[in-house]
Amino acid sequence: MASGAQGAKGTLYRGREGMWSWVAQRVTGVLLFFFLFAHVLDTALVRVSPHTYNQVIGTYKNPVVNLLEVGLVGAVMFHAFNGLRIIAIDFWSKGPKYQRQLLWVVVGLWAVLMLGFLEPMMQHTFHEWFGW
């Protein structure tokens, strides 16, 4: 990390925003990789039969699976926005200096988009659980 990355607490990387966002980028990246593998397999069922495909895709409507799905969308969005932050740190001359502020931009964007996605994604579950 460049020497410009100075906050009130100095240049410590370990245990601070820089380290935790790196950990999160890694964890979400690995998660996405395994999901992508599974997702290509479930989509491949369209070559088996419409019935088989619809049946397996239908499991996404189960409320518990739906919650996992929301978590996965959250992981994708964090990885995507934090990925853009990493790119900004690498290519924008002021990136390293503002890496912490950029992380809060990432978190803010993430929260706004998650709120927007929540209702359309969870309609079915809300209906099942609360009768909404």
Place this chain on the structure above:
Amino acid sequence: MSTHVSLEPPRTGNPGRSQRYRSRKGPGKVTRGNFELYSWLFMRASGVLLVFLVLGHLFIMMVTDGGVEKIGFAFVAGRWASPWWQFWDLMQLWLAMIHGTNGMRTVINDYADKDRTRAILKGLLYTAAVLTVALGTLVIFTFDPSIKG
């Protein structure tokens, strides 16, 4: 917080292999080739494209047209009737899979200490990646909307 630092040489692009990349620029000069540089650049370039492809994909699948409820065989058939969405999904598959596989390579390099473990894990990784890309590509190109069942 401790100020103690212990450094190990990075395993990515390990020194044994780098011997093969002896520079032609001059005697005694050893370079590693530019593989890791291109890999680093690819992660960023593919990342930018994936933001559009993946977030667009999620938006179309989960938000527009009544959300996830609409997804089923008929919906897939409607989409893949268009070369545009076939192309979109093909790019998404290839870029995400190469980006993800290259990212996993880094993770394996970081945590698997033994040469043999690393070789086995990477063998599994590359096999899974090639099979997944091949299967996905085949499905996009051979999709048959009038399949029975």
